[in-house]
Amino acid sequence: MNRKVRVRFAPSPTGGLHLGGVRTVLFNYLFAKQQGGDFILRIEDTDQTRFVSGAEDYIFQTLEWCGLVPDESPKHGGPFAPYRQSERKAMYRQYAEQLVKDGYAYYAFDTPADLEAMRVDFKTTENPSPQYNQHIRTKMRNSLTLGDDEVKQLIGEGIPYVIRIKMPEHETVSFTDMIRGEVSFHTSQVDDKVLLKADGMPTYHLAVVVDDYLMQISHAFRGEEWLPSAPVHLLLWKYLGWQNAMPQWAHLPLILKPDGNGKLSKRDGDRLGFPVFAMDWTDPKTNETTIGFKERGFLPEAFVNLLAMLGWNDGTDQELFTLNELIQKFSMDRVHKGGAKFDYEKARWYNHEWIKKTEASILAPAVQSLLTEKNITVTNTTLLHTVINLVKERCTLLPDFIPQSIFFFEAPVQVDTDSIKPKWDEKKNLFFTELIRAYELSTLWEATDLEKEFKELAAANQLKPGELMLPFRIMLVGGKFGPGVFDIAALIGKEDTVGRIKHTLSLLAS
């Protein structure tokens, strides 16, 4: 069987896209691009009660930021449109009805109250959550227990009903998962899932099978949380007569909380102070904003890189990969089976590495807009690039560029004179006064010249340069940080250097 690779990411638009979601996108994307296939985005908005406006748009923005743009989607269009399940509503019913006709599904008229009563009535300590299964279904109001005439009558009267799959009694359903190998289930353990809801919308189970078939999906990758319902899907492919077209499955491991147990959730980020969503997400109902990796100052390259390494590696010690390298090297059989605890420190490390290896010209727009927010207007882009190259190795997140570079463009507002005062004396005061004169007269303004002059003057004053470097640094940058002092002096120029020394001297005098 040699068909075109087509994969899909099928989120429901209920909120921000979290790490796990983006990683599922990434693995789909990598696989598709490697195989010369297509990556489809399908919106699974079959639950109207959970629909959140803005969520779909957010998904597109996120994918764009990550550089994982779909080939087909509600936005990009494509030969299998529409790509929003709510707009495909009409197509699902016929398949559900066909299943009923073929004896693989049945109508069920139980009300929510009936179901609730069932769960209470059949609840025991051994079976705390009774399912609507092959045993229970004989005790409920459905087309298996009711006569044909009664069923027709109920439907005719407009009584709400759902269509449920009729799980076979003693079968083993098995399939080969690309990551896990052979996985099998006993049908006696699986319940009669609802396929078509009372409002006429399909559930995930029906919709995913119908759409994957209609959209000719060749490989279906999704989170591990779907593994238990895989037998339902497998059976549906079979009952609908599409078995030969069934995609190959891969169930991806989950991303877990860094501490404690369970899968990573938005709340963990809030609690532990790190982002979980790719980008800022503002809940339209509560107006609460959850921070995203983008806004925290992550580069998309770093974000994609760290996500890829959460559950996959190429078997070597390499940890830094570009998207293109990932496309080349990715393979589903090297994806782990077990979940991975998310480590924010390591995530920061990836970003740090990416900032270091990214060209100043690429970093420049982001740094510039960060400075603009601080009311710094940068007109000299050559200077900006020089500054970025000088400080980027000490920046882990993009906003770190602000404290690390702002003093190149503006005299420090706060000067940490407290760190100078304890060891300040008249000799040093004299030295800096002389330094001002020396620098004012100097015709050369390169870092090496400035350092030479500085040290000669120190020697003439019988002072160790070491005692003077820190005060000098604080005068220029405001605190104990930043690149080499003479590099800074060279870049900010004579006027600023002298001005900042004078300013600090006056602060120390008062």
Place this chain on the structure above:
RNA sequence: GCCCGGUUCGUCUAUCGGCUAGGACAUCUCCCUUUCACGGAGGAAAGACGGGUUCGAUUCCCGUACCGGGUACCA
């Protein structure tokens, strides 16, 4: 409870029967840097447990334990 997955340093992981168990993050020590970083050298740190199979098991099989997922007219 039941079903399905999983289990190597604190964390992410390498190992596809030969291991003195390797790398990275974090941590510690030292060097470099008269700031903060970067960088360099080194240290500490792991195969859940019990049975098999085998000349040999981290690796294969079976139990047990623990962790995770599922058990909705949510995805």
